[in-house]
Amino acid sequence: MELDKMDENDWKYHGEGNKSLVVSHVQVSQLVLRLLKYPAEDSENPPQTAEQAFRQIQNIVDFSSNVMSSLLGEKFIHSGEVVKLPLEFVRQLSIKVQHQRPAWRCDKVMDIYSGCALCLPNLTCPAxxxxxxxxxxxxxxxxxxxxxxxxxxxxxxxxxxxxxxxxxxxxxxxxxxxxxxxxxxxxxxxxxxxxxxxxxxxxxxxxxxxxxxxxxxxxxxxxxxxxxxxxxxxxxxxxxxxxxxxxxxxxxxxxxxxxxxxxxxxxxxxxxxxxxxxxxxxxxxxxxxxxxxxxxxxxxxxxxxxxxxxxxxxxxxxxxxxxxxxxxxxxxxxxxxxxxxxxxxxxxxxxxxxxxxxxxxxxxxxxxxxxxxxxxxxxxxxxxxxxxxxxxxxxxxxxxxxxxxxxxxxxxxxxxxxxxxxxxxxxxxxxxxxxxxxxxxxxxxxxxxxxxxxxxxxxxxxxxxxxxxxxx
Ligand code: ATP
Ligand code: MG
Ligand code: MG
Structure with a gap:
């Protein structure tokens, strides 16, 4: 994945939870990006800075790889890595996936300000x-x-x-x-x-x-x-x-x-x-x-x-x-x-x-x-x-x-x-x-x-x- 050549057309909506939204790559099917979500009322005004978002995702990686992995067993865990994405790519991506999101999840919006995401193997397309x-x-x-x-x-x-x-x-x-x-x-x-x-x-x-x-x-x-x-x-x-x-x-x-x-x-x-x-x-x-x-x-x-x-x-x-x-x-x-x-x-x-x-x-x-x-x-x-x-x-x-x-x-x-x-x-x-x-x-x-x-x-x-x- 070349971070400077990101194209939203290479990615599609995959799913989401309460805290994050996941997109998967259409060709390199083994990858997903997991982006943070914020309450919709904060959409104009992100609740944290880009550095804080980066730290939050790095904490997720560390928690998964250093703490949960030793308790649950390394073989089950894929912690991934933090990536910094071009903001224009993230904005276009957010527009692209919006209509595919279930309405009941739309009380939150995808973070388009930090450019930070977690890059993970796509566990639904295993090799x-x-x-x-x-x-x-x-x-x-x-x-x-x-x-x-x-x-x-x-x-x-x-x-x-x-x-x-x-x-x-x-x-x-x-x-x-x-x-x-x-x-x-x-x-x-x-x-x-x-x-x-x-x-x-x-x-x-x-x-x-x-x-x-x-x-x-x-x-x-x-x-x-x-x-x-x-x-x-x-x-x-x-x-x-x-x-x-x-x-x-x-x-x-x-x-x-x-x-x-x-x-x-x-x-x-x-x-x-x-x-x-x-x-x-x-x-x-x-x-x-x-x-x-x-x-x-x-x-x-x-x-x-x-x-x-x-x-x-x-x-x-x-x-x-x-x-x-x-x-x-x-x-x-x-x-x-x-x-x-x-x-x-x-x-x-x-x-x-x-x-x-x-x-x-x-x-x-x-x-x-x-x-x-x-x-x-x-x-x-x-x-x-x-x-x-x-x-x-x-x-x-x-x-x-x-x-x-x-x-x-x-x-x-x-x-x-x-x-x-x-x-x-x-x-x-x-x-x-x-x-x-x-x-x-x-x-x-x-x-x-x-x-x-x-x-x-x-x-x-x-x-x-x-x-x-x-x-x-
Ligand atoms: P929750 O509300 O359960 O806390 P969340 O916001 O923390 O959810 P995740 O559960 O990590 O988000 O991701 C949302 C959904 O995206 C998952 O339920 C799963 O279907 C899909 N997903 C997440 N990570 C991956 C992955 N690495 N490979 C394939 N699908 C994934
Ligand atoms: Mg979940
Ligand atoms: Mg969760």
Whole structure:
């Protein structure tokens, strides 16, 4: 990529989240640019200088490569690099992508002032082993928080029984007029179940992610998003069109000859391949992964799967899997926001008295080895020190990032070259896939966001208690 010869026509809209907008290169399909977004009301007046924007993105790179990568496993992480783009290119790009952006995301605008962006490999177009004629399938899952808090600081019992995801969904439905969730008027817990392993449980979680993807599930084919929820719209998801895309990947044996395979069978095979990839150590050829027992964890009572679990008991995830690593990192939130907030206040008070200490405690970075050390060298018990409070706050922020990241699973059919081989053509085995698993969206969460987290938690929990978990 030659930064001085950037042309907006080489780039297209790829997707966006709450904080950033992503464009992908049309030819060099392995690259994306991730640009910051600002609230639309700040569009004339950027909230930070170009230097601050550069620093913010450099912090994202450092946090991902020095902190999250050592906790989650290097093999899953692509931290990318900060690039400085010509302002004219960024302006033209912003105009070009504007009409492709979903309306409900347009309360924010793309940063066109700093010229800074994060350049990353396009994880929806992976360069897996052999080049095939078939475009790769990529599945993005936002697993959210996978455990129920057991901290003694938790003041409302319901938090130890119903997972945050379910309560948050309930809160959104109750307080906003979002049409997306209430179609079925019940929750399909995904997050806790997804982390619980047991092939059946994960199967269940993914099936419900497909039925109600909301913001937590997307499918890409050849780098194009072919399945996601259209938030804020009444359009029902087109499962038939998804099946149409998936079917060619899962035709085998007799199905291939008489071209018949039920939608249910296609979905089952697809979910199975995805579960295998999630339970693998990160990349490989998708041999069948067997269940391994691990420690038990608590279950969300609001989940439809709860009845199932009573019948099947509890199993944990193998420790080398992406979900296990994410869960372990999320569990650095040991005190829950209720136990953490007083420590945040201790740090805040200290910084008011000694503002210069902000740098020493690395409150806003840099996210380097010294930061990692502060995070890891935390005494088990509160000795009343600022150091203890800082370490717990750092740990909490890392856990927040792990609760907000996405997993990208790329699948490429791996037995194509055997197509002419009649034996394989008629094989009754499901097709094999090569896969790679990555984790994306590993931005540090700001120190100052902690009080907001507490308020949100209180609102979510009291709303759930007020309505007894019932929907309007
Ligand atoms: P959130 O609201 O979840 O915090 P965000 O604003 O931090 O999101 P990202 O999640 O990093 O932004 O990016 C938005 C979307 O762009 C992702 O959900 C994903 O679909 C896509 N995306 C981001 N990075 C990549 C990448 N490296 N390769 C392919 N697609 C990507
Ligand atoms: Mg995201
Ligand atoms: Mg994010």
């Amino acid at each position: 897996l082993h052999q080049p095939t004629h078939t475009p790769p399938l990529c599945i993005e899952i936002k697993p959210k928080c996978g455990f129920l808090p057991s901290s003694k600081h938790v003041s409302k019992d319901i938090k130890t029984k119903v997972c945050r995801f379910c309560m948050h969904q309930h809160y959104k439905v109750t307080t906003t007029n979002h049409c997306k969730v209430h179609t079925k008027q019940k929750y399909r817990t995904t997050t806790v179940q997804l982390h619980l392993s047991g092939l059946q449980r994960m199967h269940f979680a993914i099936r419900h992610l497909i039925e109600e993807p909301q913001n937590n599930f997307k499918i890409f084919k050849g780098g194009q998003c072919i399945y996601s929820s259209k938030e804020g719209s009444d359009d029902s998801l087109d499962l038939n069109s998804l099946l149409h895309h998936l079917r060619p990947y899962f035709m085998y044996g007799n199905n291939r000859i008489n071209s018949h395979m039920t939608g249910k069978a296609v979905l089952n095979d697809f979910i199975q391949v995805l579960v295998n990839a999630l339970l693998s150590g990160g990349g490989g050829d998708g041999g069948l992964v067997t269940d391994r027992r691990g420690e038990g964890r608590s279950f969300c009572e609001a989940s439809l799967f709860n009845k199932e679990r009573i019948r099947h008991g509890s199993q944990g995830l193998p420790s080398d899997t992406v979900l296990f690593r994410i869960l372990q990192t999320q569990m650095l939130d040991t005190l829950d926001i209720e136990g953490l907030h007083p420590l945040y206040r201790r740090v805040e008070q200290h910084l008011q008295d000694f503002p210069k200490e902000r740098t020493h405690h690395q409150i806003d970075g840099p996210y380097n080895e010294a930061f990692m050390e502060k995070l890891q060298k935390c005494p088990t018990d509160d000795d009343g020190s600022v150091e203890y409070a800082v370490a717990k706050v750092h740990q909490y922020r890392v856990a927040m990032t792990a609760k907000d990241c996405s997993i990208m699973v790329a699948l490429v059919p791996s037995n194509e070259e055997k197509e002419d081989d009649e034996g394989d053509f008629l094989s009754s085995r499901p097709p094999a896939f090569s896969y790679s698993v990555s984790i994306l969206d590993l931005d540090p969460k700001p120190f100052d966001s902690i009080p907001r987290q507490l308020r949100l938690d209180q609102r979510i929990v009291s709303c759930y208690l007020r309505t007894g978990g019932a929907l309007p």
